[in-house]
Amino acid sequence: MDKVIFSFLGTTLDAGYSAGRWERWRPTIALCQQEDMIVNRLVLFHGGGHDSLLKLVIEDIHRISPETVVEPVRLQIRDPWNFVDVYSALHDFVRRYPFNTEDFEYLVHITTGTHVAQICLFLLIEARYFPAKIVQTSPPRNSKRVDKSEVAIIDLDLSQYNQLASRFDEERKEDVSFLKFGIATQNSRFNATIAEIEQVALRSSTPILLTGPTGTGKSFLARRIYELKRAKHQFHGEFIDVNCATLRGDGAMSALFGHVKGSFTGALQARGGYLKAAEDGLLFLDEIGELGLDEQAMLLKAIEEKRFFPVGSDKEVSSQFQLIAGTHRDLSQDVKDGRFREDLFARINTWLYSLPGLKDRREDIEPNLDFELERIADQLGKKVRFNSDAKKSYLQYAMAGTTEWAGNFRDLSGSLLRMATLANSGRIDEDNVSVEIQRLKARHQTINSDLGVDESGNSHQDWLELRDRIDPFDQVQLAYVIKVCKQSANLSDAGRNLFQQSRKDKKMSNDADRLRKYLSKFELSFSQVKEW
Structure with missing residues (x-):
């Protein structure tokens, strides 16, 4: 494909009017002197004010590379060292330019121009405003022939570099x-x-x-x-x-x-x-x-x-x-x-x-144990670890679906802090775990009591109003019945669970009817309490 190169006129590096200029390395001229790279079109950016140099550079390129079409483009840049001015001018240019990547290969020369211009070109290439690779020229190292200057082409598509991507x-x-x-x-x-x-x-x-x-x-x-x-x-x-x-x-x-x-x-x-x-x-x-x-x-x-x-x-x-x-x-x-x-x-x-609560991240309880114990070690000034059996017992309770962590990871951290504080010789044993589990259960019951939650496992407003109207004896009995109903698939299943002993003694034959009549005493139905 034909090569199109975008470059800034080098007002210092490309300068030279005497015959001796051909002995000097001039980046823009050297770009067109490469035997293995034909430049079909050179878009030459300039800011004006260097008309004689621009004319000379174009003539020199035509002399050494007649097949190269030079297209001078004047950019409206008030201050070549002002980032906003330079970037805006280049950005306006690339948005108008008719790129055709199927028929042309585009390169951007970043050896000439101010450092600000080079940075702006780099950013526009990286953002793919220029669908191009970078080309950079440098003076020949081991030769006095300036036409043997070195040329490096760099592709900023970092996804192609597996090592960098990794x-x-x-x-x-x-x-x-x-x-x-x-x-x-x-x-x-x-x-x-x-x-x-x-x-x-x-x-x-x-x-x-x-x-x-x-x-x-x-x-x-x-x-x-x-x-x-x-x-x-x-x-x-x-x-x-x-x-x-x-x-x-x-x-x-x-x-x-x-x-x-x-x-x-x-x-x-x-x-x-x-x-x-x-x-x-x-x-x-x-x-x-x-x-x-x-x-x-x-x-x-x-x-x-x-x-x-x-x-x-x-x-x-x-x-x-x-x-x-x-x-x-x-x-x-x-x-x-x-x-x-x-x-x-x-x-x-x-x-x-x-952020999900601890009850929705039970699989993350174990990975958090060591982290929390490390934090606790900073507080206590000593390292504390679980015995293997103690850790197993604690995790079994902590990860159980019935265990509630109202304060989430804050509660977990507090639980570990208590066990670490009471642990002897820096080891949390099964006795520590047993005591802590009982403490957590008691705290859970206290919290539920404060929230109006009882053995029925809910705080539904209809239940709370009913509970306040009936005798304490009925409160306890009905709360248990409601809990069983909520855990049962249907009325018959709930009746079988509630009247297991009666069935064995054959005192009553219809468990579902018995449960229905019990609930009706309180003007309740199975479907109603199931929703509580």
């Missing part, structure tokens, strides 16, 4: 592992979420919204994202972690946006506020759904414009920060109920990630 893939895996604290998690949903967050975090500064129950690690993940981006030199500022549930009343505005001296009673000195403290860094607003509507309005402006008014000030201040928000609430429902601004919700949920 290296990039390994680096990505390292970054994903970093976000997971090096824990070999097995939950496919969680792993896919973290893999995408890694890409988004390094490629975008758009707000990220992390949702999920309390204790799923939203704050830990936000800090890890900050540390990853700081390691990649994308942040130079601080990580500011704010729990919005702790911001109340008039102090919320001041805490977030700062205030000027004397703006309210007690404002003895100016305060910068959390948004200003997060400049060139990351602001994590946990439980963002707890903010008042006024704070939400000011936050929206600060996110969009990176400017805001401190309390009591008529002068705006600026702060460039990235926002990560966290919540356990259903913000979409809060928007419908008027508790959260629709425009702010739309602005912060471009990247929305829901």
Whole structure:
């Protein structure tokens, strides 16, 4: 295919008007002197002001390579050392140029031009605005003949380089592992979420919204994202972690946006506020759904414009920060109920990630044990490990479908801390595990009691109202009946489970009818309690 080369006129390297110029290495001329590379068309960029040099270079190219058509292109560049000016001019050119990759091979010569021009060409090639490879010329090393200059062609399609592709893939895996604290998690949903967050975090500064129950690690993940981006030199500022549930009343505005001296009673000195403290860094607003509507309005402006008014000030201040928000609430429902601004919700949920609770990641409990024990070792000043049988017993309970972890990984960490503290000689044994399991069961019963959940295993409003109207004796008996009904496939199955002994003694023959009559005493049906 015919070769088309794009190049800048070298106002210094290509210069020379005397006959001695043929003894000097001039990159643009040398490009057309290669015996094994015919240049069919040379698009020669210039900024004007060097008409005599441009004319001479074109004449010299025609002399040594008559088959080369030189097409001078003047670019409107006010300052050749201004990145925006140069990139804009080149970008405008490539968007208009009629590239035809089926009939022509395109090369971009990056030896001439300012360093700014070379960088802009490189970026445009990498982004495939130029569907081209790079060509670079250099003076001959072992010859005095300038027509023997060296030419190197570089393809920026990195996907063709298996070694580089493998290296990039390994680096990505390292970054994903970093976000997971090096824990070999097995939950496919969680792993896919973290893999995408890694890409988004390094490629975008758009707000990220992390949702999920309390204790799923939203704050830990936000800090890890900050540390990853700081390691990649994308942040130079601080990580500011704010729990919005702790911001109340008039102090919320001041805490977030700062205030000027004397703006309210007690404002003895100016305060910068959390948004200003997060400049060139990351602001994590946990439980963002707890903010008042006024704070939400000011936050929206600060996110969009990176400017805001401190309390009591008529002068705006600026702060460039990235926002990560966290919540356990259903913000979409809060928007419908008027508790959260629709425009702010739309602005912060471009990247929305829901972190699953521990009950949905039971396969990740075991990988987290060693990580948590390492963290606990820093607190206690000693290393603690499980005995093999003790670990097996603990995992059997922890991973059981009936075990509830209301506080998710926060509860798991607390459980391990208790066992590690009470362990003798740095080993958690079966006695430690047995005591801890009983403690967890007792805590579970206490929490359920506080929530109005009883042996029936539910807190349905209809049941709670009925329970308050009947005698304690009936409460206990009916709660157990409801629990069995919920676990049974149908009325007959529930009757068989409830009246096993009666069936053996043949006192009653119709278990389903007996259960139906029992429920009717409370004006209930099997289908009704099954839904509780």
